[in-house]
Amino acid sequence: MTIRPIVRYPDRRLALPARLVTAFDDSLRELAQDLLDTMRAAPGIGITAPHIGVPLRVVVLELDAKDGPQTYVNPEITWVSPEMIMHREGSVSMPGINDEVQRHARVRISYRDLDGNMHTEESEALRAVCHQHEIDQLDGTFWIQRLSRLKRERLVKKFEKMSRNS
Numbered sequence: 001m002t003i004r005p006i007v008r009y010p011d012r013r014l015a016l017p018a019r020l021v022t023a024f025d026d027s028l029r030e031l032a033q034d035l036l037d038t039m040r041a042a043p044g045i046g047i048t049a050p051h052i053g054v055p056l057r058v059v060v061l062e063l064d065a066k067d068g069p070q071t072y073v074n075p076e077i078t079w080v081s082p083e084m085i086m087h088r089e090g091s092v093s094m095p096g097i098n099d100e101v102q103r104h105a106r107v108r109i110s111y112r113d114l115d116g117n118m119h120t121e122e123s124e125a126l127r128a129v130c131h132q133h134e135i136d137q138l139d140g141t142f143w144i145q146r147l148s149r150l151k152r153e154r155l156v157k158k159f160e161k162m163s164r165n166s
Contacts, residue, residue, distance in 0.1 A: 001037045002033070002034045002037055002038075003034075003037050003038050003041045004034050004037075004038045004052040004053075005052065005053075006038065006042065006051055006052060006092050006093055007050065007051055007052065007053050007093055008093055008094070008163075009091070009093045009094040009142060009144075009156075009159065010156075011093070013050060013053055013055065014050060014051075014093060014137070014140070014142050015140045015142065016050070016055060016140050017138070017139050017140040018048070018049060018050050018055045018056055018057045018058075018138045018139075018140075019055055019056055019057065020056075020057055020074050021056050021057055021058060021073050021074055021112070024073070024112070024114060024115055024116035028058070028073070028114060029114050031049060031054060031056070031058060032058060032060060032071045032114060034052070035047050035048075035049065035051075035052065035058065035060040035071075036060050036062065036069050036071075038051075038052055038092075039060055039062065039092065040062070042092040042095070044091075044092040045061065045062060045063055045130065046059065046060070046061045046062075046130045046133065046134050047059070047060050047092055047134075048060075048134050048137045048138055050137060050138065051091075051092055051093055051137070057073065057074045057075065057138045058071065058072070058073055059071070059072040059075055059134040059135070059138065060072075061127070061130050061131075061134070063126060063127060063130065071113065071114055072109070072111040072112075072131075072134075073111060073112040073113065073114065073116075074111060074112050075109050075110070075111035075131070075134075075135055075138070076109060076110050076111070076135070077107050077108070077109050077131070077132065077135055078108050078109060078110050078120070079107065079108040080104040080106070080107050080108075081104050081105050081106035081107070082104075083104070083105040083106070084102050084103065084104060084105060085102070085103060085104075085105045085125070085129070086100045086101070086102055086103075087100065087101060087103060087126070087129040088100055088101075089101045089129065089133055089143050090143075091137075091142070091143055093142075094142075094144070094155075094159055096159070096162050097144075097155050097158060097159045097162075099144075099147060099151060099155060101129075101133075101143060101146045101147065102146070103128065103129045103132045103133075103146075104128065104132065105124060105125070105128060106122065106123065106124040106128050107122070107123055107128045107131050107132060108120060108121070108122045108123075109121055109123070109131050109135070144156070
C-alpha cells in the first residue's frame with residue numbers, strides 16, 4: 001500500500017494536459033493501485049494521475065463499495081446529453097472546498113483498461129459528473145474553472161485561508 005503526496009492547488013501541474021498512456025504494464029498497474037490507496041486515504045471518490053504529479057491519462061473512481069474501484073486509462077468523452085444537472089464538486093487537491101457545478105446529466109466515454117482493452121461506458125448522475133470532472137482534470141481544467149469568476153475567487157481565498165491556518 002503506497003499513499004503518494006497529493007499535488008495541491010494552485011500547483012501548475014494541475015493545469016497541464018496529461019499524456020496518453022502507451023505502455024500497459026506492471027508500472028501502470030502499480031500506478032493504479034497507488035492512486036486507489038491515495039484516494040481512499042484522502043478521502044475521495046475519484047483521482048487522476050496528475051493529482052499525484054504523474055502526467056498520464058489515468059483515472060480511478062470508487063463510488064460505492066458494492067461496485068468497487070474502476071480504473072480508466074486514456075478516457076475520452078464521446079457523447080454528452082443535452083440535459084444538464086447541478087452537482088456539488090470538490091477535489092483531493094483542494095480539500096475542504098466544494099461548490100455546485102453544472103454538468104451534462106449523461107455521458108458516454110471510451111477508455112482502455114489496465115490491459116489495454118478498449119471499452120465504452122454510458123453513465124448518468126454522480127458517475128457522469130465524476131467522468132466529466134476527472135477527464136477535465138486530465139485535460140488540465142481544474143474544476144473551479146467551471147464556476148463564475150466571483151465564485152472561483154471566493155473559493156480560492158477560502159482555501160488560502162484554510163491552508164494558512166492548518
